[in-house]
Amino acid sequence: MHAYTVEPLYVKSGQDVIAADFYRPKSVEKPAVILMAHGLAALRQFKLVQYAKRFVQAGYAVVLFDYRYWGGSTGRPRELVNLKAQLEDWRTMIDHLQQRKSIDSRRIVLWGTSLSGGYVLSLAAELKNIKAVMVQVPFVDGAESAKLYPLQQLPKALKLSSQDYMGSKVGMSPTTLPVVDPHRLCFLQSEDSYAGYLSIVNPDFYWSGEIPARAFFKLIRYRPILDVRKISIPVLFIAAKEDSLIPIESSRETATNIAPYVQYYEWEMQHFDIYHGQWFEKAMATQLEFLHQHVGVS
Structure with missing residues (x-):
């Protein structure tokens, strides 16, 4: 198990600054690096910290970041989910990592x-400068996910x-909607989402639980499934059979x-x-076995 350091990292993105944590194993000179960010409306201090610690202890550097408008990153309005901007934040962080001398x-x-x-x-x-990809319960087709949304609530949303x-x-x-709420209209309307989402929230960090409603329309139109035939690098994909x-x-x-x-793996679990x-x-x-197979520590 590798000892490691965690350093704050701030990366300029247009007029804003992206805040990140840089986990670096002490005993690996130029480690491979895993770039991570959370899903819908979540902060880097939520449940991804546990993954980052495991990866860095195994000898991989990790950069875990907040999107613009979220957490330690700048930008207004706060807690805005802008899909185009978030994809741009990924590209900005990838570009930054390409320039860092301390990682491979x-x-x-x-x-x-x-x-x-x-x-x-x-x-x-x-992109052509990526070694591999790991995804768990990924959002792959907004049009199909929309069919799981309660039909009577969809026009209101x-x-x-x-x-x-x-x-x-x-x-x-902004007009906002709760991310989850058991009693009123919200983004994630399934029965298990309220308890499920709150189980990943870190109460030590401010999180309002509501985001501007404009994201809803963009989410149901976002369909990564249409692009994936162009992928030609190793992908680890873990899906949940009981995903609502x-x-x-x-x-x-x-x-x-x-x-x-x-x-590809699918397991008997919920989202x-x-x-x-x-x-x-x-x-x-x-995930560690996949990394060992396709990336390696040394």
């Missing part, structure tokens, strides 16, 4: 979960999303489209189970 820039691995899993699949189809988008164009304050947010059929189709470059207990341990073992 030929061995950059992208790691994503849920929405960020969709992001890194999109980026793997686009779309209306609020449209109103917030139009209001943003004339300088109005991402249809398992969409995950299977996405994996088929990535073949022969994908190692948020992979952050906890036996499923977390199984995920870590699977």
